[in-house]
Amino acid sequence: MYEELEVDKVLVIAPLRVADATWDAEIKKWDHLKHLTFSKVLGTAARRKEALKAKADIYIINRENISWLVGYYGTAFPFDMVVIDELSSFKSPKAQRFKALKMVRPLINRVVGLTGTPSPNSLIDLWSQLYLLDMGERLGKFIGHYRTNYFNPGQTNGHVVFNYKLKRQSEELIYERISDICISMKARDYLDLPERIDRTVDVVLSDQDQKMYEEFEKKMVLQFMDQEEISVANAxxxxxxxxxxxxxxxxxxxxxxxxxxxxxLNTLEEIVDCANGKPILVFYSFKHDYDRIMKQLKKYKPKKLESSKDIKDWNNGKIRLLLAHPASCGHGLNLQAGGHIIVWFGLTWSLELYQQANARLDRQGQTQNVIIHHLVTKGTIDEDVIKALRSKATGQDALMEAVKARVRKYKQIA
Known part of the structure; x- marks a missing residue:
């Protein structure tokens, strides 16, 4: 901006909490960036308009407001450089945020995309992300052409295609096509990070509860017994x-x-108790998980991750037990200064969410071995999920196979 004079006005697009708490903090950390000024385009529409009027080098906005921003400026879009933090959140060509940015893309001279998970489900996810970088030069100007050139239909139901499978040698061809504008760097290849320790903590149900689970599972599965094809939504x-x-x-x-x-709950309480006061980050899945954890472990004064103040308090050692949904803190947040212990109370099929959530502590700046506890209830679907995560299987495919296996099981019994 001030040395090469190649850009004049920069827009950074990031997840809300990252836009609010991370980018400005990072700017202040580095001597060669301290002179750059920034304005956070967050909050109400009135506040966002005021932030845009402020004179600054860098304007930081959350991705949910991209459609608003494009509508606000239209063809007078003033940013000649855009940085998209967590580019994979633009992986859907049907999303409004992608459509909005695509509309003004010809007006932007330079685009940089950052992501730790560029193809979380499959290489199908790359098309829209690369389009924002090169406007279709490498992978094609239309998603349909990209699918036809590199993929075959996978699971289908009539004319509806649920997923796509790579054609032979397509993976190598795609990587070759994008290699001149993409660089992949793994932290462990360049940084001396502490060891990460993954633990599976078996949770054993009573005989009565185990029988109840099996009956519950059977009742749920029987609803799909007569269906020729199970939809992803039903699964x-x-x-x-x-x-x-x-x-x-x-x-x-x-x-x-x-x-x-x-x-x-009891297993989680044991882990917290054995930590002897060390801070713990707990990932939960459902609202009732959160409510029950808050109630049972209230003596540890658990806190839900909701604001930039919570991030600061955690990193300053003021929170012993931090509860977070992986979808709400899966990208960009720096939490490594606050602790090194993670507990997955509820597991997720999403490999992207899983990897990104763990990377909140297992990242540059971490000084201790990161310990990740996975609570896995024996004899339940938890075992299928942890197996899929361990093998880095695509979440949707692993989910469908787990459900189909149960349908086959009860058909044989019937």
């Missing part, structure tokens, strides 16, 4: 019910919470 719904049971509570038809067991 996800079934999986969520089974995961809720594994965690210890389920929502009934009236959206009321029915608690079934406290085995995971």
């Amino acid at each position: 996800a719904g079934l999986s969520n019910k089974l995961l809720q049971f594994s965690n210890g509570a389920v929502y009934n038809e009236d959206k009321q919470v029915r608690e079934i067991h406290k085995e995971k």
Whole structure:
């Protein structure tokens, strides 16, 4: 900006908490950046407009407001450089945020995309991200052409295609096409990071609760017995019910919470107690998980990760037990100064969320061995999820296979 004079006005697009708490903090850390001024385009529409009027080098906005920003400026879009933090959040060509940025892309001279998970589900996810970088020069100007050139339809139902499989040698061809504008760097190849320790903590149900789970699973699966093809949505719904049971509570038809067991809660409490006061980051899946953890472990004064103040308090050692949903803190947040212990109370099928959430502590600046506890209820769907995460399987494919395996199982019994 001031040495090469190649850019004049920069827009940084990031997840909300990262936009609010990370970018300005990083700017202040580095001597060669301290002279750069910034304005955070966050909050209400009135506040965002005031932030845009402020004179600054860098304007920081959360990705949810990109459509608003494009609508605000239209063809007078003033930013000649855009940095997209967590580029993979633009992986859907149907999303409004992608469509909005695509509209003004010809007006931007330079785009930089940053992500730790560029293809979380499959290489299908690359097209829209690369389009924002080169406007279709390398992978094609249309997603349909990209699919036709590099993929074959996978699971289908009539004319509906649920997923795509790479053609032979497509992976190498795609990497070759994008190699001139992409660079991949792994922290462990360049930094001396402490060792990461992954633990599977078995949670054992009582005989009565185990039998109840099996009956519950059977009842849920029987709904799909007569279906020729199970949709992803139905499979996800079934999986969520089974995961809720594994965690210890389920929502009934009236959206009321029915608690079934406290085995995971008790196991979590044991881990917290054995940590002897060391801070712990807990990832939960469902709202009733959060409510039950807050109630049972209230003596440890648990705090939900909600604001930039919570991030500062955690990093300053003021929070002993921090609760977070992986989708709300899976990208960009620097939490490594506050602790080195993670507990997955509820597991996720999403490899992207899993990897990104763990990277909040297992990242540059961490000084201690990161310990990740996975609470896995024996004899339940938890075992399928942890197996998929360990093998780095695609979440959707692993989910579908787990549900189909259960349908096959009960068909044989029937």
